[in-house]
Amino acid sequence: MVGEARVTALNLSSSSLAGTLSPEIGNLTFLREMDLRKNGFHGMLPQEIGRLDTLVLRHNSFQGELPVNLTRCIQLNVLDLFSNNITGKIPAELGRLTKLEILKISQNSYSGNIPASIGNISSLRLLYLGVNFLTGSIPPELGSLPNLQDFSVPDYNLSDTVPSSLYNISSMSVLSLAVNHFTGPISPELGTQFPCLTEIYLGGIDFSGPLPLTLSNASELVKVDVGYNQFSGAIPGNFGLLKCLEWLSLTNNLLAPRRETILVSFVSLSNCSSLAFLDISEQHRRISSTYGLC
Template identity: 40%
Template sequence: AMRAIAISFVWSFLAILMTSTPTASDKPALLAFKAQVSHGGSLASWNSSVGFCSWQGVVCSQRRPMRVVALTLDGTGLVGPLSPAIGNLTFLRMLNLRSNSFHGVIPASLGRLRRLRWLYLDTNSFSGTIPANLSACVRMIEMRLDNNTLGGPIPAELGEKLTSLEVITLRNNSFTGPIPTSLANLSHLHAVSLADNQLVGSIPPGLGSIQSMRYFGLFNNLLNGMLPPSIYNWSLLETFDVGQNMFSGSIPDDIGSKFPKLRYLGAGGNHFTGTIPSSISNMSSLVRLSLVQNNFSGYVPPMLGKLGTLQEVNLAVNKLEANDNKGWEFITSLANCSQLLRLSLNFNSFGGQLPGTIVNLSTTLQTLSLSSNMISGIIWLVWKHLG
């Protein structure tokens, strides 16, 4: 019995020893991280004169043992690769290294950070692919990897495992392949930014089931097909930007009631056809409307001026029309838009005489583009007004 008590005492002592001092793994992991980068003095505090919980950018838990729960070193001039030892900071909840000059691959060891919620590696020079085992970080809320040189496909595992994800931004990289259909599993997503990549294929219809979507950006990819009807269920959407792709089809007549909170509608540089729906004038929060460089035809909705918040309307390079009798009503209507800065109507089929009401457009107007149409008549009043 005495021997059992003694063994029990030893184990208890070891347990106390292990929990009453800062864990052995965190400090070496931080030093390994520092050893890989040049820092220009921003990590000067990372020395033995103070405990590592007092080092620049290091945040520790309050409970003993003190563990690193956040590493926030954004914009601190760090240059070099990211040490795989970062995966030993197993209590880490936030890793913020944005706006530095990290290069090389994103270490697969980040998959060991099961408590990680916020991953900010944007605006660096990371290359290679997204490690599939980042999907093991099942508590992740935000993943920001934009403005790097990452490539390859977007791993389907992200959509299969990261069910708490709310924000994923991969803009301005070199990702290829399709948008993973598995992203439809991420029911809490409210921001998806995949712009400025080389993605192909169409928008997965399953994404329409995500009721929380507010920002959806696919600008400048190689995507095609028609927009799936399911995405018009995004009643909270504020930004919808599918410009500079190869999408086709028409915009549904009732889009105005589908996106009541929309602030930016960007569909330029595609192959859309049909008319511009009149219901767009019901989007009372719309600030920017860009339908440039498509095949829209017919008249511009006459009540566009109901949108008092409009600042930019770009309808250039389409097949829109007007004549002396019909089609110019929207100009009269736009006089109600006191914040209008830019109106681009060039390279269309507008004809007839420019309505005199054009002089009533906002005094804040900076750009009015009418070139390459068939407009006739005298427009000296316009220049007098704009001057």
């Protein structure tokens, strides 16, 4: 007797589909992976979604709140809702999903605070929360995520200081805190604390103080954006140690170096053979007017 075939994976990505997702999806009791990315689905996510390991719904127009049943999928390791119209608060119950490795809920309409319970998901590697309507601060509990590699919260309304616990995550590779209202200086040991950094985005925050000299310790850095802040002092002359650097934006800060300091900085940057983009414009309007640089 041949056993009955069971649907365990459903991949309909980029299939030009539209309409709503039927509650009858729950009849696929053996379904563990569902990928509907890049379609035209809309409406509410049915409560019948459950028992999944992987759910990818990015680039659709799903609405409403996250189904409660989804926060009970204890085997879930990928939840990707990037670029939809999901509303409500980020459920604190997500902290129960202890096998979750990828959580992408950026570009939705979430409001409220970032739940501290997310700090319980020690398996998390990618955490994308930005471009929502979140408020409050980054919970210090997120510093308990030992495997976090990519952390992105460009969200316009987050505030307070960056919790010191965040600097404990030595596995961090991509860090984006851009376009928020964080205050105070950034850690001067940033490059030492995050030695695996490849991309860092701190633009539009109003951080103050000097640029961290230790950034040169993150030898794999490819992109650095610290524009539109209140960084002051000299442009670090050791950026030339970043052999992989391709993109560097220091625009619109209060960097006002002496002539000899800026010459050292640019001689150093000549060692960055992969550098394709450099923006140091509007530095207190002194670099371009005094030194003829543009």
